[in-house]
Amino acid sequence: MIEKTGVPTPEDLARVFPPKERLQKGPVAVVECFQRIPCNPCYTACKRGAIQEFKDINDLPKIDFEICNGCGLCISKCPGLAVFIVDETYSEKEALIKLPFEFLPLPEKGEEVDALNRKGEVMGKAEVVKVQNGRYEDKTPVIFILVPKKLSMEVRNIRLRRNSYEQ
Amino acid sequence: MRIKEHPILTFKIGRRVEFSFDGKKMWGYEGEPISAALHANGVRVLRRSIKLGRPRGFYCAIGNCSSCLMKVNGEPNVKVCVEKLEEGMVVETQKGKGDLSTAKVNPISGESSDIKKTDIAVIGGGPAGLSAAISANQMGAKVTLLDRNSKIGGQLIKQTHMFFGSEKQYASIRGIDIADVLADELDKEKTDIVLDATVLGYYREDSVLGIEQNNKFIKIKPEKIIVATGASEKVLSFPNNDLPGIYGAGAAQTLMNEHGVAPGDNVLMVGAGNIGLIVSYQLMQAGINVKVIIDAAPEIGGYWVHASKVRRLGVSIYTSYTVKKAYGKENLERVTIWQLDENWQPIKGTEMDLDVDVACIAVGLSPLAELLWQAGCQMRYIPEFGGHTPLRNEDMQTTAKGIYVAGDVAGVEEASSAMVEGSLAGLCAAKSLGYDNGRFKELREEAINQLKDLRSGPVSEGIRKGLKQLIEQTPLDVYYLTG
Numbered sequence: 269m270i271e272k273t274g275v276p277t278p279e280d281l282a283r284v285f286p287p288k289e290r291l292q293k294g295p296v297a298v299v300e301c302f303q304r305i306p307c308n309p310c311y312t313a314c315k316r317g318a319i320q321e322f323k324d325i326n327d328l329p330k331i332d333f334e335i336c337n338g339c340g341l342c343i344s345k346c347p348g349l350a351v352f353i354v355d356e357t358y359s360e361k362e363a364l365i366k367l368p369f370e371f372l373p374l375p376e377k378g379e380e381v382d383a384l385n386r387k388g389e390v391m392g393k394a395e396v397v398k399v400q401n402g403r404y405e406d407k408t409p410v411i412f413i414l415v416p417k418k419l420s421m422e423v424r425n426i427r428l429r430r431n432s433y434e435q
Numbered sequence: 436m437r438i439k440e441h442p443i444l445t446f447k448i449g450r451r452v453e454f455s456f457d458g459k460k461m462w463g464y465e466g467e468p469i470s471a472a473l474h475a476n477g478v479r480v481l482r483r484s485i486k487l488g489r490p491r492g493f494y495c496a497i498g499n500c501s502s503c504l505m506k507v508n509g510e511p512n513v514k515v516c517v518e519k520l521e522e523g524m525v526v527e528t529q530k531g532k533g534d535l536s537t538a539k540v541n542p543i544s545g546e547s548s549d550i551k552k553t554d555i556a557v558i559g560g561g562p563a564g565l566s567a568a569i570s571a572n573q574m575g576a577k578v579t580l581l582d583r584n585s586k587i588g589g590q591l592i593k594q595t596h597m598f599f600g601s602e603k604q605y606a607s608i609r610g611i612d613i614a615d616v617l618a619d620e621l622d623k624e625k626t627d628i629v630l631d632a633t634v635l636g637y638y639r640e641d642s643v644l645g646i647e648q649n650n651k652f653i654k655i656k657p658e659k660i661i662v663a664t665g666a667s668e669k670v671l672s673f674p675n676n677d678l679p680g681i682y683g684a685g686a687a688q689t690l691m692n693e694h695g696v697a698p699g700d701n702v703l704m705v706g707a708g709n710i711g712l713i714v715s716y717q718l719m720q721a722g723i724n725v726k727v728i729i730d731a732a733p734e735i736g737g738y739w740v741h742a743s744k745v746r747r748l749g750v751s752i753y754t755s756y757t758v759k760k761a762y763g764k765e766n767l768e769r770v771t772i773w774q775l776d777e778n779w780q781p782i783k784g785t786e787m788d789l790d791v792d793v794a795c796i797a798v799g800l801s802p803l804a805e806l807l808w809q810a811g812c813q814m815r816y817i818p819e820f821g822g823h824t825p826l827r828n829e830d831m832q833t834t835a836k837g838i839y840v841a842g843d844v845a846g847v848e849e850a851s852s853a854m855v856e857g858s859l860a861g862l863c864a865a866k867s868l869g870y871d872n873g874r875f876k877e878l879r880e881e882a883i884n885q886l887k888d889l890r891s892g893p894v895s896e897g898i899r900k901g902l903k904q905l906i907e908q909t910p911l912d913v914y915y916l917t918g
Contacts, residue, residue, distance in 0.1 A: 270739050270742075270743075271734040271735055271739065272733070272734055272735065272752075272754045273742075273746070273752065274735060274739065274742030274743050274745065274746040274752050275743065275746050276743070300740075300743065301740060302739055303738060303739045303740070303893075303894070304892045304893050304894070305599060305738050305740075305892060305894050306599060306600055306601075306849075306851070306888065306889045306890075306891075306892055306894075306895070307599040307600060307601075307606060308600075308601050308606065309597075309601075309602075309606045309607040312601075312602055312606075312607075313607070324888070324891060324892075325600070325601055325888045325889065325891075325892075326888075326891055326892030326893070326894075345597075345607045346597075346607075346740075347596065347597035347598060347599050347606065347607060347740075348599075348738065348740025348741065348743075348744070349740070349744055350740045350743065370442050370443065370720060371442055371719075371720060372440050372441070372442045372722075373440075384747060384749070385747075386743065386746060386747055387746055387747075387749070388746060388747050388748050388749025388750070389749070406609075407442065407443050407609075408597070424747055425747040425748065
């Protein structure tokens with residue numbers, strides 16, 4: 269279906285999600301890359317060797333979830349913006365998601381924003397806890413947001429509630 | 436209409452200057468294309484069609500299609516999508532073919548005997564041409580790099596997204612930055628960069644290139660030529676497809692990413708290949724609303740990660756949909772789309788009206804191969820490569836002796852493979868002249884392997900099919916043309 273809609277199916281996602289037990293241990297990368305295309309920067313970006321070397325540049329990324337510590341260095345290096353970090357251990361009720369966001373204005377720390385799913389539908393609200401936008405990110409800022417734990421595998425984008433173009 | 440802030444780009448603007456359009460005073464920035472200044476002033480109708488007087492705007496925005504001809508300072512048939520704005524310019528809507536008898540035209544002048552010699556002439560300074568020059572320099576050859584634009588980089592200079600591939604093809608770096616990386620790698624002592632220079636023709640008998648630069652005719656006699664002229668955007672046929680506001684997707688990208696002018700407010704994207712998906716995302720980054728992306732094919736042609744990026748923004752993608760008709764008096768106002776059945780036939784009753792002021796056409800590119808035709812290269816129609824493509828061997832040597840090709844003109848593909856093809860052509864052209872820094876064999880092999888790797892996946896099935904046809908049909912003796 270993703271080939272018609274651009275939205276991965278639950279079956280597609282099941283193939284890339286880390287196991288439940290791993291999610292309970294702390295932050296980890298979720299690489300939502302489902303198509304064999306010639307691309308390997310996630311492998312070169314990973315300093316821990318958690319993303320295995322590509323035998324064929326068209327291979328899908330293979331992650332060793334035990335080695336991945338959710339550092340997020342791969343987020344802003346993925347040309348497809350397909351990497352997200354999920355930390356379900358952040359607090360009792362909330363999960364932390366780190367996602368790429370190449371739009372203006374950038375949210376601010378503490379700002380309440382709309383939490384969007386893979387179709388751009390509003391799932392609820394999220395709180396921005398950090399905006400990482402340095403040299404390394406190179407204009408692909410990484411936004412850290414808190415969402416209710418049950419939405420940790422649904423929310424993949426944000427929308428600001430203010431609109432700069434009207435200001 | 437000017438883009439005020441952008442997450443990736445900062446726009447370098449020139450001095451504010453006054454010009455006139457059909458007698459009305461307007462403002463623009465010195466050095467930007469006249470069409471960009473007009474667009475920012477809300478003017479999209481640039482001329483009237485010759486027979487029916489229909490309104491016409493630009494289509495390609497990079498000097499290919501001639502849809503934007505206007506009268507500038509009394510001279511008709513000026514391509515305003517590339518002609519730079521100057522203080523006090525008198526710009527007029529062109530009606531008909533333009534009258535040369537009363538026009539103030541500066542004829543091209545030239546010194547007939549002066550012929551400049553060079554080892555290798557590279558035509559086109561995009562990713563393929565730049566890579567070709569770099570590799571030829573590396574081997575020791577002198578290069579004359581010709582480009583009709585005022586800066587090198589080709590279409591890289593509007594690609595704000597990160598590239599795919601591996602580190603060898605600058606993966607994860609934005610196209611705009613790759614242009615700078617490649618320009619830095621050029622050996623300035625071995626490469627003569629000739630800008631604002633349009634190659635008008637190749638004279639086989641004398642192996643001379645005729646070039647127009649700033650209204651002067653110059654001649655270059657190279658030992659070898661690498662043609663890296665790129666490709667142009669295709670059009671789609673539907674009623675009123677000539678309405679101003681219906682632009683090539685790359686044209687919209689040029690306008691917003693290079694010149695900082697928004698093509699409009701609400702956009703229909705026609706085509707869900709990589710260009711359609713990427714430009715949709717970039718329109719949204721520039722604060723422009725993309726209403727929907729449609730594609731006649733039953734499946735998304737571009738990379739799924741690009742599709743997912745726009746879907747997360749709330750933009751829908753309708754596969755098996757095409758344009759029925761466009762509407763508007765002087766400018767595009769509305770488009771009707773409808774669904775196609777499994778035989779690609781429209782289904783009555785599925786029509787949907789979209790209020791859009793821009794429709795971007797992203798239905799593929801075709802090689803800009805005029806020079807190759809004129810030089811007598813054998814060409815074949817290869818649909819997978821976007822049109823007529825030159826026969827060539829593994830070293831990018833065409834059937835015309837001494838003429839190599841690289842990049843989209845050799846078959847429309849990704850920029851990553853264009854760069855590798857460029858390197859390969861540069862290496863082989865230099866080697867055929869006897870230049871070798873000792874690493875030719877190794878570098879040639881590496882380039883061939885990189886191309887193999889990039890083209891080995893399922894998304895490159897069409898490319899492999901096209902290549903097979905080309906290589907199979909290339910006469911055997913071409914294989915002995917490279918040294």
